[in-house]
Amino acid sequence: MKRRMFIGTGFALAALALAPAAARAQGGAYPSQSIRMIVPFAAGGGVDAYARLLAQQIRDKRQVEIVVENRAGSNGTVGGLGVSRAEPNGYTILFSASTHVMAKQVMQNPPYDPLTAFTPIARVGEAPMLLVMNPKRPQKNISEIVADAKSDPSKWDFAVAALGSMGHLATIGFGHLGGLNLTIVPYRGTAPGLTDVAGGHVQLMIDPIIALLPMAQNGNVKPLAITTAKRSRLAPDIPTAAEAGMPGLEFSSWYGVWGPLGMPKDVVAWLNAAMNEAVRDLAASGRLDTLGIEPVTETPEAFSAFVAKDVKRNAELLEIAKFKPM
Numbered sequence: 001m002k003r004r005m006f007i008g009t010g011f012a013l014a015a016l017a018l019a020p021a022a023a024r025a026q027g028g029a030y031p032s033q034s035i036r037m038i039v040p041f042a043a044g045g046g047v048d049a050y051a052r053l054l055a056q057q058i059r060d061k062r063q064v065e066i067v068v069e070n071r072a073g074s075n076g077t078v079g080g081l082g083v084s085r086a087e088p089n090g091y092t093i094l095f096s097a098s099t100h101v102m103a104k105q106v107m108q109n110p111p112y113d114p115l116t117a118f119t120p121i122a123r124v125g126e127a128p129m130l131l132v133m134n135p136k137r138p139q140k141n142i143s144e145i146v147a148d149a150k151s152d153p154s155k156w157d158f159a160v161a162a163l164g165s166m167g168h169l170a171t172i173g174f175g176h177l178g179g180l181n182l183t184i185v186p187y188r189g190t191a192p193g194l195t196d197v198a199g200g201h202v203q204l205m206i207d208p209i210i211a212l213l214p215m216a217q218n219g220n221v222k223p224l225a226i227t228t229a230k231r232s233r234l235a236p237d238i239p240t241a242a243e244a245g246m247p248g249l250e251f252s253s254w255y256g257v258w259g260p261l262g263m264p265k266d267v268v269a270w271l272n273a274a275m276n277e278a279v280r281d282l283a284a285s286g287r288l289d290t291l292g293i294e295p296v297t298e299t300p301e302a303f304s305a306f307v308a309k310d311v312k313r314n315a316e317l318l319e320i321a322k323f324k325p326m
Helices: 002-028 048-061 074-084 098-106 142-151 166-179 191-200 208-219 266-286 288-293 299-322
Strands: 035-039 065-070 090-099 119-134 156-162 183-186 205-210 222-228 252-260
Touching: 035 048, 035 074, 035 288, 048 065, 048 090, 048 119, 048 156, 048 208, 048 252, 048 266, 048 288, 065 142, 074 090, 074 119, 090 098, 098 166, 098 252, 098 299, 119 166, 119 191, 119 208, 119 299, 142 166, 142 205, 156 191, 166 183, 166 205, 166 252, 166 299, 183 222, 183 299, 191 205, 205 208, 208 222, 222 288, 252 266, 252 299
Parallel strands: 035 065, 035 090, 156 183, 156 205
Antiparallel strands: 090 252, 119 205, 119 222, 119 252
16 A cells, blocks of 8 residues: 555655646747637727738748738727737737727727736837828819818818827828817728728828838829828839928827736747747848838837837827827
């Protein structure tokens, strides 16, 4: 009996000794399966396009499958909520833009606090915004739009891809600088809003150049201005907002990756390194220039600090505009 008890105890002690090693081995194997990258907007928009480009680059470089999944709705919070509730093991992550961090400022009852319910992983790029107009409108620049809108505001509506997006903030900035109070119509992503601008259901839209330029080049919408201090290398013929009649209209969109709260540091580090590597490779190949994106590579800590500063500035802008959460 004593011998059997000793042998049993020995096996138990051996199992306990091996357990930490097994756990370390399992943790060191990350990623051992495909990763779901949730995009909280409809397919075909700027956020979706860049997410798929990064996912493909990581697949090619690291042989890790990243499956992009679109979950549009509720100003991007449907997809965000799904990620916040996922296991914090690194196999479900969120790819979004500045919209994500503005949920508390633009929604009456946001389903989460974006600054405390997620793990910041990486900021991966920024892009100038483009102002476009329905092509049947005769105005040629911002000055002419402002003059016409002041005489009859009811003829001018703005489409926005999502409340709290950089396009939305730029739209508020447009109204503030122009002394206008135009109707803002929110959509579930860039593509449906842009389609309505092309069809004349709404007249104006500001969103990342990555999403709007193809339809502008095809003549489906009329490009009017870039919302940065310098013209874009992607479209050097399009004037800046200052050149088009509205100095001070300077906004850039940015893109980031988050995970559920409580992710292990080594998993965050792997994802951050993979994202930064993919951004550098895409920039070196010129593929980011094609999309009009400026590369950004930074640590999770730097990303977190950037977000806090960005939210503060944008919240102040919303307050100036007397914006009420919807």
